[in-house]
Amino acid sequence: MNDIPKKGKVYLVGAGPGDPGLITLRGKFLLERAEAVVYDHLANVKLLAHAPAEAELIYVGKKSNQHTLPQEGINRLLVELGLAGKRVVRLKGGDPFIFGRGAEEIEELVKAGIPFEVVPGVTSATAAATYAGIPITHRDYTASVAFVTGHEADGKEESNIAWDKLATGAGTIIIYMGIKNLPIITKKLIEHGRAPDTPVAVVRWASTPQQRSVVGTLATITEVVMQAKITPPALVIVGEVVKLRDMIDWYEHRPLFGKRIAVTRTREQASELVSKLEEYGAECLEYPTIHIEPVADCSVIDAALENMAAYHWLLFTSLNAVTYFFKRLHEKGLDSRALAPCKIGAVGKTTADEIGKYGLRADMIPERFTGEGLAEALIAAGETQNRRFLLPRALKAMETLAELLEDAGGSVTVAPVYQNVPPQGRKDELRKSLLERGLDVVTFASSSAVTNFLNMVDAQDEAELHQLLDPVKIAVIGPVTAETVRKRGLKVDIQPERYTIDDLAAAIAAQGRQG
Secondary structure (H helix, E strand, C coil): CCCCCCCCEEEEEECECCCHHHCCHHHHHHHCCCCEEEECCCCCHHHHHHCCCCCEEEECCEECCEECCCHHHHHHHHHHHHHCCCEEEEEECECCCCCCCHHHHHHHHHHCCCCEEEECCCCHHHHHHHHCCCCCCECCCECCEEEEECCCCCCCCCCCCCHHHHHHHCCEEEEECCCCCHHHHHHHHHHCCCCCCCEEEEEECCCCCCCEEEEEECCCHHHHHHHHCCCCCEEEEECHHHHHHHHHCCHHHCCCCCCEEEECCCHHHHHHHHHHHHHCCCEEEECCCCEEEECCCCHHHHHHHCCHHHCCEEEECCHHHHHHHHHHHHHCCCCHHHHCCCEEEECCHHHHHHHHCCCCCCCECCCCCCHHHHHHHHHHCCCCCCCEEEEEEECCCCCHHHHHHHHCCCEEEEEEEEEEECCCCCHHHHHHHHHCCCCCEEEECCHHHHHHHHHHHCCCCHHHHHHHHCCCEEEECCHHHHHHHHHCCCCCCECCCCCCHHHHHHHHHHHHHCC
16 A cells, blocks of 8 residues: 655744744744744744754745745745645744735645644734834724735736725724835825825834834825835834824833843853843844853762762852752762752852752852852851862852852862853854944853953954944943953943842843933
């Protein structure tokens, strides 16, 4: 009996308007299980992080007159992937069925007998209005709304848009892809009875950090758009509801809106700071300056793990120290019960929270979240004289904590469990951003991040270093990192009073409010 070839399934998923947080739960679920993802220009590339590492990622973006693949080619590609038995996510900006040509793609899938599913998305029209502070309906202004394309199919002899009825038939008119034909659109609306002084807003890249909004009237908006150099992708909103923008506009008034911030933490740790900065409105560019790896020689930590009863205190000064200590503990066939003889000290609340994930509670957290602060707290508690400390840490690190404890009568075993390795790549991209004044703030959460970042910058001399970095504000998590910055002849602009990621993000936002 001949084997019947397995057919795949194609899921048309609305990616939403731009903000990756606006994809539906169903869309995210399907992305996480995709074998191939076919995505376009308006789908935020951050959504691809949800796809499995082994998934095939295929870009088919179209912008202006530049088409990576024409629509007919996209249709054929989806059919080919489906016939190959793949589970395919076709990721489309906005909603697949609102000026997204989703139906055309499905028609080809139906002809080929390939199963499909459609997942709606937040359409650009509602997102552009909402993120610009414009309600598209309001009882005091309008009870009707129309979605219209400003770019009909090429080659059509007659328009499907009844401008004579549309001009006065809908209170709010939202026009997709209308920038190129904006002079014609406004002329037709006025010719067919819409008042020239009707308020109009144009919103570019809605719901993203690149969002820009301008306001005018039907009579003036073409000139306003030209003066502001607004280009596609953009939505045009026509109607009296635009007047409410002055009161309701919220997105573009966030403290870090329009600011571009470099985050230099490891890829694994950057997400926490990135998400907090983005909540304040920033656009974050990730330039990881550190790649964390376990140390090659584990002899010191292995010997300590075999004799934990010899130690009075186990001290952690970073999240990485916690992660790699417990990783090695588990590799040795042990668990948290092996640490019963020891008290545990953490350099700060965040580190203590990480320890808590292993079912343990820190016995000591200093008021000052530094190695020096931890040493002072132990000394003040009378916990140093004739005490033995185990200090898992980076291969290269500040000696302050160990030295202070030994000076106070303690004995410290420094056990390297991880090392900071400079990552490869993105050096040219970073220099380009600095040369073009494309960064407002750069953040550092460790001294090694500073050192590796400056190595990536690769300034020829001190003069070039200042030329590149003096226009950029430098934000650091604490005094140790700040001292490293100053030793390189640079100025620290932002440092929180408490040395946590939350407080660093809040301090940057406070600076943003001040301008």
